[in-house]
Amino acid sequence: MARKIKIEPNKRSCWWRNNDPGVKFHTTSEPFVISQLGQLVHRVKHRTTITREWLASHHTHDTAHFWCGNATGNPEFFYDVPAGRMVCARCEAALALESARRGVDHKRAADLVGHKLNLGAMVPIKVGEQKPTRKAKA
Numbered sequence: 001m002a003r004k005i006k007i008e009p010n011k012r013s014c015w016w017r018n019n020d021p022g023v024k025f026h027t028t029s030e031p032f033v034i035s036q037l038g039q040l041v042h043r044v045k046h047r048t049t050i051t052r053e054w055l056a057s058h059h060t061h062d063t064a065h066f067w068c069g070n071a072t073g074n075p076e077f078f079y080d081v082p083a084g085r086m087v088c089a090r091c092e093a094a095l096a097l098e099s100a101r102r103g104v105d106h107k108r109a110a111d112l113v114g115h116k117l118n119l120g121a122m123v124p125i126k127v128g129e130q131k132p133t134r135k136a137k138a
């Protein structure tokens with residue numbers, strides 16, 4: 001059974017976008033997402049369904065914005081965290097900050113699923129160096 005929590009719709013200040021019949025702003029969603037290429041499980045901040053019948057390659061698809069600032073298209077939504085996955089530490093920190101600032105009670109991931117979870121983060125690794133190809137004029 002898919003259980004959902006309340007989320008904020010991703011409304012913007014532009015009138016035409018908010019009134020576009022091809023865009024559905026969700027007010028509830030499963031709280032977790034794994035993006036297609038990602039490793040971490042992120043917390044859903046906004047969920048939007050976009051329907052573009054006239055675009056052959058872009059029929060109905062879901063988009064998800066995460067609390068850490070990343071986003072993805074056509075993700076899988078989960079209520080529980082799949083075994084062996086780590087929850088995005090930045091998402092959890094952003095939710096805790098939002099709870100403290102606005103007084104909104106955003107539950108921690110571990111409280112939602114009812115068991116212990118590992119937090120994780122992606123770390124960039126330097127794999128090379130690029131030098132300018134043109135010589136700078138003196």
Ligand SMILES: [Zn+2]
Nearest residue numbers: 042068088091
């Ligand atoms: Zn995240």
